[in-house]
Amino acid sequence: GTGSGSLSHALIRTVAPTGHLYTVEFHQQRAEKAREEFREHGVEHLVTVTNQDVCKNGFGVSNIADAVFLDIPSPWEAIGHAKSALKAEGGRICSFSPCIEQVQRTCLAMEEYGFTEINTLEILLRVYNVRTVSLQIPDLGKAAEDNSSTGFDSSNPSNQGSLCTNLQQGTVQFKSGVPLREMVGHTGYLTFATKS
Amino acid sequence: RKIIFEKQWFYLDNAIGHTYGTTFEVTSGGNLQPKQEVEESTTETKEAGTDNRNIVDDGKSQKLTHDDIKALKDKGIKGQEIVQQLIENSTTFRDKTEFAQDKYIKKKKKKYEAVITIVKPSTRILSTMYYAREPGKINHLRYDTLAQMLTLGNIRAGNKMIVMETCAGLVLGAVMERMGGYGSIIQMYPGGGPVRAATSCFGFPKPFFDNLHEFPLSKVDSLLSGTFSTETLPSEPEDNVLVEEESNGLTDEKQILLQETEEESTTETAMEINQTEEQDTMDMNAEDVEFKENKEKENKDNVREKQRKQWERRKKLIETAALLTEKNADGLIVASKFHPTPLLLSLLEFVAPSRPFVVYCQYKEPLLECYTKLRERGGVINLKLSETWLRNYQVLPDRSHPKLTMSGGGGYLLSGITVVLDKGKSDSSHLEALKMEEPSSKRCKVQDLHC
Numbered sequence: 001g002t003g004s005g006s007l008s009h010a011l012i013r014t015v016a017p018t019g020h021l022y023t024v025e026f027h028q029q030r031a032e033k034a035r036e037e038f039r040e041h042g043v044e045h046l047v048t049v050t051n052q053d054v055c056k057n058g059f060g061v062s063n064i065a066d067a068v069f070l071d072i073p074s075p076w077e078a079i080g081h082a083k084s085a086l087k088a089e090g091g092r093i094c095s096f097s098p099c100i101e102q103v104q105r106t107c108l109a110m111e112e113y114g115f116t117e118i119n120t121l122e123i124l125l126r127v128y129n130v131r132t133v134s135l136q137i138p139d140l141g142k143a144a145e146d147n148s149s150t151g152f153d154s155s156n157p158s159n160q161g162s163l164c165t166n167l168q169q170g171t172v173q174f175k176s177g178v179p180l181r182e183m184v185g186h187t188g189y190l191t192f193a194t195k196s
Numbered sequence: 197r198k199i200i201f202e203k204q205w206f207y208l209d210n211a212i213g214h215t216y217g218t219t220f221e222v223t224s225g226g227n228l229q230p231k232q233e234v235e236e237s238t239t240e241t242k243e244a245g246t247d248n249r250n251i252v253d254d255g256k257s258q259k260l261t262h263d264d265i266k267a268l269k270d271k272g273i274k275g276q277e278i279v280q281q282l283i284e285n286s287t288t289f290r291d292k293t294e295f296a297q298d299k300y301i302k303k304k305k306k307k308y309e310a311v312i313t314i315v316k317p318s319t320r321i322l323s324t325m326y327y328a329r330e331p332g333k334i335n336h337l338r339y340d341t342l343a344q345m346l347t348l349g350n351i352r353a354g355n356k357m358i359v360m361e362t363c364a365g366l367v368l369g370a371v372m373e374r375m376g377g378y379g380s381i382i383q384m385y386p387g388g389g390p391v392r393a394a395t396s397c398f399g400f401p402k403p404f405f406d407n408l409h410e411f412p413l414s415k416v417d418s419l420l421s422g423t424f425s426t427e428t429l430p431s432e433p434e435d436n437v438l439v440e441e442e443s444n445g446l447t448d449e450k451q452i453l454l455q456e457t458e459e460e461s462t463t464e465t466a467m468e469i470n471q472t473e474e475q476d477t478m479d480m481n482a483e484d485v486e487f488k489e490n491k492e493k494e495n496k497d498n499v500r501e502k503q504r505k506q507w508e509r510r511k512k513l514i515e516t517a518a519l520l521t522e523k524n525a526d527g528l529i530v531a532s533k534f535h536p537t538p539l540l541l542s543l544l545e546f547v548a549p550s551r552p553f554v555v556y557c558q559y560k561e562p563l564l565e566c567y568t569k570l571r572e573r574g575g576v577i578n579l580k581l582s583e584t585w586l587r588n589y590q591v592l593p594d595r596s597h598p599k600l601t602m603s604g605g606g607g608y609l610l611s612g613i614t615v616v617l618d619k620g621k622s623d624s625s626h627l628e629a630l631k632m633e634e635p636s637s638k639r640c641k642v643q644d645l646h647c
Contacts, residue, residue, distance in 0.1 A: 013352050014374065089217045090316060100596060107591045120589040123340050128560070128581040130567045175564045177581055177608075189589065196217045196313075 001025065001071035002049060005034040011069070012038075012046050021047040022061055022085075024054040054078045059085040070095040075102065076109035083113050083195060091195040098188040106191055115193035122189050128177035137170050198226070204310050211314055222310035224272040231311060245291040259285040275309030282308075295595060317398050319370040326366055326394065327603075334363040334394075335533055335558045338606025340584045342367065345529060346374055348611040349554045353378035355526040356519075358546055360384040360413070360539055362532040365395035367556075371529060372404055380407040382516060382525070384416070384543065386534070409516040416542050424517055426510045524548040531556035536610070537566045541573060549575075549616040556607055563610040575617030583608045 002008055002025035011021050025031040031051040038044045050060045055074060058081035059065070068082040068091070075095040082093050093115065095106050103120055110118050198205050210228040211220065220228035245251075260282060268278050282304050283289050292300065315321060323339035331337075345367070351357065351374040359381055361367040368383055372395070375381070383390050390410045418424045525547045530539050536555045547553060553576075557563045563581055570576050584606060588599045 010347070013350070017353055017378065018376070089215060100591075103589075103591055104593065104596055108593070118591075120591045122587050122589070124585040125344075126583050126585055128583075130564055130579075130581055175561075175568060177560050177564055191591070194217075 001054070002030060002034050003071065005037055007069070007071070008034065008038075008047065009041070009043075012043050016043070016046055019046070022050065022059055022065070023047060024050045024052060024059055026051070026053045054081060057081075061085055063087055065091055067092040067094070069093075073102075076105040079106065079109040079113050079115075083115070086195045089196060093193050093195065095191045096188045097191070098186070100189065103189045103191055110191070110193045114196075116196045118191065118193040120189055120191045122186070124184065124186070126179060126183060128179055131176055131178050132173055133176050133178075134171045134173045137172060201312075204312070206310075206312070214314070216314060216316040219311060219313045221274070222312060224269075228312065242294060242297065243290040244294045244297055247293060248291075248296070251288050251291055257286055257288040258282065259287065275305070275311075278308045279304045319373050319398075322366060322369065322394060322397055326364070327606075330364075334366050335531065335556070336605070336607055337363055337367070337531060337556055337558075338584075338586065338603055340586045341556065341606045341609060342370055344582075344584055344609055345531070345554045345556060346370060348552060348609065349527050349529050350552050351375065351527070351529075355379045356524065357381045358384065358520075358525045358528045358543060360528075360530045360532055360543060362386065362391070362534070363394070365390070365392035367529060367531045368392065368408075369395040369398045369400075372400060372408070373398060377401070377404045377407075379526075380409065380519070382409045382411055382519060384411055384413050386413050386532075409512070409519065411513070411516045411520060413539075415513075415517070419517055419520060420542060420545055426513050520546045525551070527551050528553040529556075530554070533558075535562050537562065537569050540566055541569060544575070544614060547614050549614050551614050553612055553614065555610045557610070558607050560608045563608050566610055570612070573617075575615055576612045577615050579610065579612040581608065581610050 002023045005023075008021060008023050015021060023034070025034060028051055031049050035044070035049045038047050038049070048060075052060070054070075054072065055077035058078075059068075062084050064087055065085045066087060068085055070078055070082065070093070072078060075097060079093075086093065093110070095103075097103050097106065107118055107120065197207070199208055204222055206222045206226045206228055208228065211218075214230065219231045221231045223229050265278065265282075268281060273281075279301065283301070286300075289297065289300065319342070320339070323334075323337075323342050326334050327336075327338050345351075349357075351371050353374075353376045355375060356379060357371055357375070359368050359371055360383070368381070368390075371381060377400075385391075415424060523546050528540075528543055528547050528551075530536055530543065530553075532539065536557050540553070540555055544553065555563065555566060557566075560581075560583075567579055567581060570579060586606060587602050590597055590599050
C-alpha cells in the first residue's frame with residue numbers, strides 16, 4: 001500500500017545502504033509517481049515498486065523479507081501472501097487499520113496462518129506548547145483591623161516583562177507544557193505478529 | 197549453569213545448536229526438550245453454560261489439593277496433563293461460559309506448562325523487557341518513546357552520532373542497531389566509564405564496536421574552552437606542552453596536532469618506563485634474593501602493560517576529542533537521569549547545523565526549562581515537546597477491548613533541528629522568537645490542526 005510513499009521513504013532511510021524495500025501499489029499512477037520520487041531522491045536502487053494487487057498477487061518475492069507492513073483496506077486478504085514473502089523464521093508483520101472490525105478479521109487470519117505473538121495496540125502523539133502562564137491572585141479583601149496584609153505573599157516578580165503591569169493584586173507566573181486544544185485522537189490500530 | 201526465570205528453573209545446555217525461535221519444554225530434570233507441535237482438538241463439543249448466575253465461588257470447586265498437584269508434578273506428568281486433570285476435577289468448569297472456560301485454561305496453562313522459546317535479541321525485545329522488568333535502570337523510557345527517538349533523531353547508517361545516556365546502554369544499542377555498523381558513535385559518559393550492560397545483550401558483531409568511541413563528560417567543559425588535557429601522572433612535562441598545542445591548533449592543524457601529541461606520548465612513556473624500572477630495582481633489594489630476578493621481570497611486565505594500556509587510553513581519548521572538536525556530528529541523543537539543560541547546552545556545540553537532536557526526560561518540567569534556555573541560546577528551530585500515549589488491546593471474537601492495565605507514562609521528548617548560530621544577531625533574533633511563541637487565539641481554527 002505505497003500510497004504517498006511517505007512511510008516508504010522512512011523505511012528506505014532505515015534499511016540503507018545494504019537493505020531493500022519492495023513496495024506494492026495497485027493504483028497505476030500512484031505507483032508511477034512513487035517511482036519518480038524515489039528516483040528524484042536518489043534512492044531508486046534501494047526500492048522496487050510493483051504495480052499489482054497484493055491481495056491477489058502478493059509481493060513478487062518469497063521467503064526473504066525480515067518484515068512486512070500492510071496499510072491496505074483488507075489486510076486479512078494479504079496475510080497469506082505476507083507469510084510467503086517473509087523469511088522462514090523470525091520475520092515480523094505489522095498491519096495498520098482504522099476500524100476495529102478490520103483488526104478482528106486480520107488477527108483471525110494471522111492466527112489461521114500460524115503467526116505468533118499477535119499483539120494489537122494504538123499510539124497517539126501528544127504535543128505540548130511551552131508557555132509562560134500568569135495567574136492572577138484573587139482579591140480576598142482585607143480583614144476588619146488595619147495593618148493586615150493579604151494572605152497570599154505577593155513577593156513574586158509580577159511586574160516584569162510585557163505582561164500584567166497594572167494589577168493591584170499581583171500575579172504568579174510559571175512555565176507550563178500546555179496541550180493543544182484539539183489533538184488527533186485516532187488514526188488506526190497497529191497489529192504486530194511474528195512468523196515462527 | 198542453572199537459569200531461574202519466571203519461577204522456572206532449567207539448564208540451557210540442550211538449547212545449543214537449535215535455531216532461534218525454537219520452543220522448548222522444561223522436563224522434570226530441568227533440561228530443555230524441543231516441544232512437539234500438538235494439534236489442539238477444536239472439534240470436541242464442549243459442554244458450557246450461558247452465564248454465571250448459579251456459579252458460587254466458595255474456593256471449593258477444585259477437588260485436587262495442593263498436595264495432589266505436587267504429587268502429579270513429582271511423577272513427571274507433563275503440564276498439559278496437569279491442566280487436563282484440573283479441568284476434570286473442577287465441579288464448576290462445565291457450567292462456565294465458553295469464554296470463561298478459555299480464560300481458565302489459559303490461566304492454568306501459564307501456571308503449569310513450562311514452555312520456553314529462545315529468540316534473537318533486538319531493540320524491540322530488549323526495550324520491552326527492560327521496561328517491563330527493570331524500568332528504573334532505563335529511567336522509565338517506554339519502548340514507543342525510544343522508537344520516536346530513533347525516528348526524530350533520523351538515526352541511520354553513516355551518521356556520526358553523539359549519544360549521552362544512562363539507560364544501561366539500551367539506547368546506545370538501539371542506535372547501533374539502526375546504524376548497522378556504518379558511521380560512528382561517540383558515547384559521552386559520567387563518572388569513570390560508560391555502562392554498556394544492555395548493549396552487550398544485542399549480540400552485535402565485533403566490527404560494530406570499531407567505530408564506537410567514548411568521552412568523559414568531566415572533560416567536556418575543558419574541551420569547549422580549549423583547555424583540554426589528558427589525565428596525567430604526577431610529574432609529566434609533556435602535559436603542559438599538550439595544553440599549548442591543543443589551544444593553538446584546534447581549528448586548523450588537527451592532523452599535525454594528533455601526530456605531535458602521539459610522538460610526545462611515545463617518548464614520554466619510554467621515559468616513564470625507565471624511571472619506574474629504576475624504582476623497581478631499588479625496591480627489589482629489600483626482598484628475598486632468590487625470587488628477585490623472577491619478580492623483577494614480572495613487575496616490569498605488569499608495569500609495562502599498565503603503562504601501555506594507559507598510553508592506549510590516552511591516545512583514544514585524544515582521538516575522540518579531535519572527533520568532537522570537528523563540531524560536525526550528524527545528531528545528538530540524550531537520555532539520562534541528569535538534568536537535560538546543561539547537557540544539551542554543551543553537547544549541542546559538537547553538532548553540525550541543520551541536524552536533529554532529541555532529548556528524553558522522565559519528567560516534563562526539566563524539558564520546559566530546557567526549551568526556554570534553548571530559545572534564549574538560539575541556533576535551534578522546530579522545537580517540539582511531546583509524549584506518546586500507548587494502549588494495548590485484546591482482540592478476540594466478541595471480546596475485543598483495550599486491556600485492563602496500561603502504562604501511565606513513558607517519558608517525554610524534546611526534539612529540534614540545529615541551525616547556524618549567529619552570535620552577533622542573538623539578542624534581537626531571540627526576542628523575535630519569544631514573541632512568535634505566543635499564538636494569538638484567533639488563529640486557532642479547526643482546519644489549522646491538520647498541519
